[in-house]
Amino acid sequence: MALTTTGKPEALDAKATEYAVRLDHVSKSFGRPGRQQLVLDDISLDVAPGEFVTLLGASGCGKSTLLNLTAGLDAASEGRISVPGGRPALMFQEHALFPWLTAGRNVELALRLRGVQKNERRAEAERLLALVRLQGSYDKRVHELSGGMRQRVALARALAQDSQLLLMDEPFAALDAITRDVLHEELTRIWTETGVSILFVTHNVREAVRLAQRVVLLSSRPGRIAHEWRVEIPQPRRIEDAEVSALSVEITERLREEIRRHGQQ
Numbered sequence: 001m002a003l004t005t006t007g008k009p010e011a012l013d014a015k016a017t018e019y020a021v022r023l024d025h026v027s028k029s030f031g032r033p034g035r036q037q038l039v040l041d042d043i044s045l046d047v048a049p050g051e052f053v054t055l056l057g058a059s060g061c062g063k064s065t066l067l068n069l070t071a072g073l074d075a076a077s078e079g080r081i082s083v084p085g086g087r088p089a090l091m092f093q094e095h096a097l098f099p100w101l102t103a104g105r106n107v108e109l110a111l112r113l114r115g116v117q118k119n120e121r122r123a124e125a126e127r128l129l130a131l132v133r134l135q136g137s138y139d140k141r142v143h144e145l146s147g148g149m150r151q152r153v154a155l156a157r158a159l160a161q162d163s164q165l166l167l168m169d170e171p172f173a174a175l176d177a178i179t180r181d182v183l184h185e186e187l188t189r190i191w192t193e194t195g196v197s198i199l200f201v202t203h204n205v206r207e208a209v210r211l212a213q214r215v216v217l218l219s220s221r222p223g224r225i226a227h228e229w230r231v232e233i234p235q236p237r238r239i240e241d242a243e244v245s246a247l248s249v250e251i252t253e254r255l256r257e258e259i260r261r262h263g264q265q
């Protein structure tokens, strides 16, 4: 497929590339010509196949914008985004499940859109619900599920797309700390089992360190890559582990510096 300097993520041959997604000098402005606000400035970032990267930054620094560009929901103003494996799967803070469908039917809908045959959908939806530890919940309606269970269904639905790249925008931010902790464990397990690449947006430093192999810090206004850390702490980690805490303190310091610097502009 021809490469363009702007526009939607491009599908390339997955085998020929060493990344699940590549952002190459990506910038994004909003607003009318002459009154434009530069939100993302010259972002270059690769996520390797099977890698788990968290994108961290202060509120309003452009994290969601970056994810939306990667998902193809909006076009970059400059630069190029390549997603070799095709359309990424998406998961947001709001579950966005259809309330009139059961948990199972919500997952099946994604399977249908993927082109899975009707007679295979039920079994595949059951398998995905079991993967997120919701076996037996196929017939439950959305209002019968807790917040954590809804996010599990949303995760099963995202996985139903069978994409090589999963984009997650603060998916656990609305959950209580204990439910979030459990879902961190589940996500780590599912990431290990499936080998999916994950780009996960959060403003929670401990969450970023708990989950990722690499934490990328964005500065604010405009969003630029300020720093990144490789997280060598073995999984499974716990959010209260001493090593997770120590690195979180270091990253928080750096984040504070970025916020102070932004405040002085």
Ligand SMILES: Nc1ncnc2c1ncn2[C@@H]1O[C@H](COP(=O)(O)OP(=O)(O)OP(=O)(O)O)[C@@H](O)[C@H]1O
Pocket (backbone or CB within 6 Å): 030, 031, 039, 057, 058, 059, 060, 061, 062, 063, 064, 065, 066, 203
């Ligand atoms: N469609 C849009 N039109 C105009 N401005 C926008 C649009 N989308 C985002 N912005 C602006 O871009 C900036 C970055 O927003 P974005 O939602 O990406 O930040 P964020 O880092 O995800 O914030 P948060 O952590 O609070 O969710 C903000 O100033 C926002 O007002």
